[in-house]
Amino acid sequence: MMELQDIKFSHTTNTSSYFPLYSLEHSFLSSLFFTWVKPILAWKDKSNIKIEDTYPLPDEEYSERETLSDLLKKHKLARALFTAHLGLIFKTIFLRLIISSFEFAGPIFIQLLIAYILSNDKSLSYGLFLALFFSIIVLSTRILVVKYTWLCKILEIRVKNSICSVVYQKVLKVSSVPEGLGVNLLQIDTKKIFECLPHLSVLIVSPLQMALSIYLIQKQVGEAVYAALITLIICVLLNYIIASKLKKYSASIMTIRDKRIEMSTQLLSNIKMIKAYCWEKYFQGQIRGIRNKELSFLRFLMFLYATAYFFYWTIPSLTTGSVFVYYTEIMGKTLTSEEAFVTLITLTILQDSLQDVPYLIAELLMCFVSIKRMQKLLDVPDLEDLPIGNTITMKNCSFSYGEANVLNNMNLEINKGEFLAVIGAVGSGKSSFLNSLMGEMKINAGEITVSDNIAFVPSLDSWLQNDSLKNNILFGKTYIEKWYKSVIEACSLVQDINSLPDKDLTEIGGKGINLSGGQKARICLARAVYADKEVYLLDDPLSSVDSDVAESIMNKCFLGLLSSKTRILITHRLDILNKVDRIAMLENGTVKQIVTTEKLQFTESFVNRSEVSLEEISNSQNRLIAEEKKEIGRVDPKIYKTYFNFSGGYCMLITAFIAMSLWASTKMIADIVLKNWTTESLDASKYLYWYLLLRVGGSLFVYVRSLSMLVFLGIRASKKIHEKMIISFIKAPVNLFYDVTPLGRLLNRLSKDMNIIDEAIARNIGSLIAEICSAVSKLVLIIIYFPITIPLMAPLIYFSNKVKNEFLGIAIELTRLEANSRSPILNHFGETITGAKIIRTFKQKENFLAKNYKLLNQNSRVQYSLGACKCWMTVSLGILSSLVTCIVAVLIVVWDDISPGVIGITLTYIFSLSEGVTYFIGMLADTENSAISVERAAQYINIAKESSFQTDIKLQNWPNNPSIEFRNVEMRYRPNSPIVLKDLSFSISGGQKIGLIGRTGSGKSSIFLCLLRLVEISSGSIFIDGINIAQISLQKLRSALTLVPQDPLVFSGTLKDNLDPTHAKTDAEISQALDNVGLSRFLIDFQVKNDGLNLSVGERQLISLGRAMLSHTKIILFDEATAGIDHETDSQIQRLIQTKFFGCTVLMIAHRIGTIMNSNLIIVMHDGKCKEIDTPQSLQTRNSLFKDMKLKNQQHK
Incomplete structure (x- = not known):
């Protein structure tokens, strides 16, 4: 320290x-x-x-x-x-x-x-x-x-x-x-x-x-x-x-x-x-x-x-x-x-x-x-320290964040060194259960004892510092080379680190902005493992990784380095439940039952559907964050001129x-x-x-x-x-x-500097x-x-x-x-x-x-x-x-x-x-x-602005035919940074369902960024309905596409505001969308806290899906949008996609291969290039990367 x-x-x-x-x-x-x-x-x-x-x-x-x-x-x-x-x-x-x-x-x-x-x-x-x-x-x-x-x-x-x-x-x-x-x-x-x-x-x-x-x-x-x-x-x-x-x-x-x-x-x-x-x-x-x-x-x-x-x-x-x-x-x-x-x-x-x-x-x-x-x-009131014991026990416990209980009548005992899996539907209280063990909730009834030596791995809400990748893993601990190497190996980070120009010294942006969801999850996991604690609270870290990586983490990390530790794992991956000691099933904020693996009976809706990776990284240089600009000398008279011009x-x-x-x-x-x-x-x-x-x-x-x-x-x-x-x-x-x-730099301008300008x-x-x-x-x-x-x-x-x-x-x-x-x-x-x-x-x-x-x-x-x-x-x-x-x-x-x-x-x-x-x-x-x-x-x-170039092309009802074509596209995130998409070409007919798979850094999410022009391509062209999107205004282009992200945006306001902030839809349409995605228990005037703190990760993802259903656009981009959702809900959503998005072009990045098996085409990305594109059936009948991934997934099952 x-x-x-x-x-x-x-x-x-x-x-x-x-x-x-x-x-x-x-x-x-x-x-x-x-x-x-x-x-x-x-x-x-x-x-x-x-x-x-x-x-x-x-x-x-x-x-x-x-x-x-x-x-x-x-x-x-x-x-x-x-x-x-x-x-x-x-x-x-x-x-x-x-x-x-x-x-x-x-x-x-x-x-x-x-x-x-x-x-x-x-x-x-x-x-x-x-x-x-x-x-x-x-x-x-x-x-x-x-x-x-x-x-x-x-x-x-x-x-x-x-x-x-x-x-x-x-x-x-x-x-x-x-x-x-x-x-x-x-x-x-x-x-x-x-x-x-x-x-x-x-x-x-x-x-x-x-x-x-x-x-x-x-x-x-x-x-x-x-x-x-x-x-x-x-x-x-x-x-x-x-x-x-x-x-x-x-x-x-x-x-x-x-x-x-x-x-x-x-x-x-x-x-x-x-x-x-x-x-x-x-x-x-x-x-x-x-x-x-x-x-x-x-x-x-x-x-x-x-x-x-x-x-x-x-x-x-x-x-x-x-x-x-x-x-x-x-x-x-x-x-x-x-x-x-x-x-x-x-x-x-x-x-x-x-x-x-x-x-x-x-x-x-x-x-x-x-x-x-x-x-x-x-x-x-400060958060209270919980009583310390040799085992984790709850006796008739109830917990809340505010007044109303979120967890009720919780009874369980977790032995030292036990591996417990926690499963349940979206909103059943799984993440809150982990929060209660960390003392992050108010205990309203019952008795509890916990360990005082805990490590926590968050779900999709990965928290990282604006520091080097290495320092994020060390997190204040002394560097021990042998242990450090064992940890990054167990957390499947070796390949990711080696692909970076400055290896583990590469700087990570605020909130891990330059990392994929999977990479952020594994760095958070490595941070916890390196800390060498007695108890590990794991909030679904495997939802963001593919089957190979999940299997490796399970064997080398959970059953390897952490084999002697107490592990509590929230998961939606039912294929790994045979490797844990016991399974706790939560329903409506209480423990429904705790069973051993042998006694767990699976229904067809819980059958695991294998998974592939959603991981991208903008290969940045070691110094990602730009140094704050500081003018020199006396204040330029032009500044006063600017000020007076603004005053009229x-x-x-x-x-x-x-x-x-x-x-x-x-x-x-x-x-x-x-x-x-x-x-x-x-x-x-x-x-x-x-x-x-x-x-x-x-x-x-x-x-x-x-x-x-x-x-x-x-x-x-x-x-x-x-x-x-x-x-x-x-x-x-x-x-x-x-x-x-950094965000703090911008807030400094909007708070202290603006206050000086105001007064x-x-x-x-x-x-x-x-x-x-x-x-x-x-x-x-x-x-x-x-x-x-x-x-x-x-x-x-x-x-x-x-x-x-x-x-x-x-x-x-x-x-x-x-x-x-x-x-x-x-x-x-x-x-x-x-x-x-x-x-x-x-x-x-x-x-x-x-x-x-x-x-x-x-x-x-x-x-x-x-x-x-x-x-x-x-x-x-x-x-x-x-x-x-x-x-x-x-x-x-x-x-x-x-x-x-x-x-x-x-x-x-x-x-x-x-x-x-x-x-x-x-x-x-x-x-x-x-x-x-x-x-x-x-x-x-006076900073650089996004391009808003637009021609006189008539774009009424565009895109009429939601076809997509990439022609020799190259893209890099910043000047002088490595090329992420390399001479990428493929064509998609309107109304097709496309599955996108590939390993870390292969370029999957980068395709979505290019389609939305969140990053401009370096060369080549992208066409939607036969029109080059570079000639379309950003407003028109982005309003024609809908992105359903892995890390959903939820802001403070009513649920109605979150689903339809422009208030273009009726209350009936919004209620129907909530019902479609399984959130009918919420009223449309339900007050959402900032960043959705009063919602589970799965509920936030369902809100994001509800937005897509209200958008009525003809091109939908799913960026691992169901990672935090249980299998039964996922299956229901896949059926909704087939019906509600009929006639739309759907591009889906997913870890669960079963999710994309009904796609018209599968695109396999590798090293920024389209290595394979064909129907799932065709790819399975010949030697292909897709076939290898599917076989490996079946072996893991």
Whole structure:
């Protein structure tokens, strides 16, 4: 088993040739000014930076160190989170308290400086002391802010790691979790929580900051402060109402997003069958409907944000106005420069504190929504461990998945080393019986004992990892060569492995997408055998292999390597029952009887009908999964152009820019009015009303900007991008895209990236526009009133730009790297959800937890480096702004003939401009970072599409004659991969029944893929009814054929939706189809769970057959469609095929030779070529491959 220490060691080393090792020890000054990040900032090849090139995490930041899971045993999630991170939260509160105190240095300094200027007895040394002391305070504040920001980043990393860890652990302890819910919990809910916790410090410190603000304002304007308080309280109440609405709509959006991601997951994970059934428009319509509902809520949410921004900018005007009106009109006093500017700055601090509270409360409320969603998952009862015994016993046991019992009154005892076969009709409870032995069901009655050393082999639902074939077999175990070779020999994998270009190092795609059903089943079997357990639960693994292979597995594996083990085998192959010790017959969820082989009486309907193989492999190279694409350098301006084009053009952007230009202008003019008001003996009321009019007017321009960017531009672009992505996914070729792209990578785009596009990028662009306009207006005003500062502007701009370029150069690449590092986390999470039963049974939870920790640490490592770089940027600009502030303050002190109004406006704007530079660069980085999500989405919008070439051939009632002809067809799955079909030629007349047989890799299933054009042929032609299918649109072609697969597609919804999602058939027709396939016990409104979890494998296959009966197409393709069905049901289905599909051309790949003996023709495939084609009777009368297969099958019988 992989040790956690090994994983940690791999993260604390760095193999970079640029510098050998990052030091985790920093000097005091290096830690203070973040100069320890200089090596990564100076990285020469930033475009190729990798995770191992970033800073290693300190030991305390590793996800393995999380303590949340232990605390959850005592507390609910909210309290456990707070307790787990209490120390760090208190540190942020303490720092926030100091920073808040230092913020009052601004108004105090202006007051002292104006008093100094107006003083008749000036002391230059005192004035210089004031300037120097204030500069030190400004620098100290910046350093403290950076330290606070850094602690918040550490807190974010720890919270993220702890939440992701406990959610992952929970997935391993419960029976099932919807993948859409899981993805959103990891991607969006976790983000809302870890972004909220650091802000608790602001919420706690704000009341103290407000109290001090009120005191300072009262010192300046006396009782007029109460006018401000009344105004602020009214505005805060309005904001609180908005915040409550924000929480409500955010909760609704999260619920809808779960549904969208779940539906998208169903689409992407079943794309091959969806294309084959021509259901793209159905799923696209379903996703579009959910998305439109999501956007309608999101649009109102953005409207609320826009309204909140309006109040945010209006409140300062109203509060300032209320104070000045009360002071001048009611108290009858004259407003001086000192009183005006000190009050103005202090009011800004008070307003920020009061205005932050409702937003932080709203954020906290939305955080609790996410916590509640997670708590709902954490409250799901864990699967209980079953009592351990030397034998497997059940006494009057009843089991269920939910409320209703599935297994009833189960009584049996299985001795150690016994070989028990379990038989029964479809839906009799065979698979559930195995689940009950693994503890995957709830026991409602009776007593049970089981072994704690179990291996499980699934049926057609084979679960494999995206890893090499070898690692799938080892499954965390140590490689022992002799045992490994014995296992692959016993599981009949030697020939398959030798046929692969990279042997057992060949990479297997997600869910074994590049393997056949038989190969997946045998790899799952090999995984179980290699684990060397005491008890083996075998869920019909022989249904996917031919007679030769089945005989070999029976003798070499079940009766060979596993001869001393307890074996419980579900099977429909009655010819092997004479080799087991006992047979258990299940019926309606209970053990009908248990007999020995000698006592078992066979009826004619149970006679075995021999079998051949359905196995294909797209012979892939060792590296199947394509590396995730990562752009390099700054975000291409074309990405922004693409975004604005999706939003409908530049109209809203121009509107926002004009609005913010007018806002900055009105704000600048309002401050000029305030300056004149406090320095000239003119009508106070005239200035007051002009000031208020300009400030409120400016707020209206902000509202226009917010509506333009958030409600119109952002929503339009977001809608278009998501729609384009879904269309691209639907039209992408299976072999060239889905076979090489992990599902987690696609879900990352549709969840985290789409969330950023929905909520962040338009807001960031709007804020960036505001900062640009604001900076220009501040520069203009400073130059007008204090032109001596002009020489300072050049170095300020130069060094700020230098810092910006150095920071953005690495920040953009680290953001891309962080986004890419999330995909493996999602991929691993998705694999764990679908394979949790296997992981639990094989006791591999620790290994999978270790891998999850490793992936989280890799992601955290990038976040850690990115956060450090941001802190370096902030502190660097802080030093620069402190220096500028110091120089300006000194100039004011030594300058003669300067008015108090000029002092106030100059210092206010210098402070604001210095902070604005830092904010601007940070916002520029945030904008580019959010644009990376558009860039990542655009990568998949512009992927290659399936061909849809169509001529003007009239295709009414096509195909009238369902004949099929292959002419010199060659096919390979991907460029440069081996040829699978080689110069294949054969002809089939319309209405014939064709049996397809052949060994592994012979090309049988590839014929079906070519007919459906799921893979385009390399050369040659395929004709249906005399027309080349390359000249027919994919929609027309695929709608003319019906595929009944070995691994059927079943999705969440009603049984009616599953049989006829387009609702083209009547309820009576659907009920008749259910009756025909033996599923009349189900009502058409029966609710099917995702992936058919509440149906047996056989029932899912029968649903797929029911679809074929409703399709009324003239060409039917059966791809081992009855592998999981008992013989009696299979016989009934074969009779239905003869009657219901009369006149249709039927191509059938089957393991049971008896299934295809009534065919008009048999095609024997070998090495991608048609070796034999003739009637079954003719092939049996001469030396042929078919005759040899049939003889071998009879010998096995």
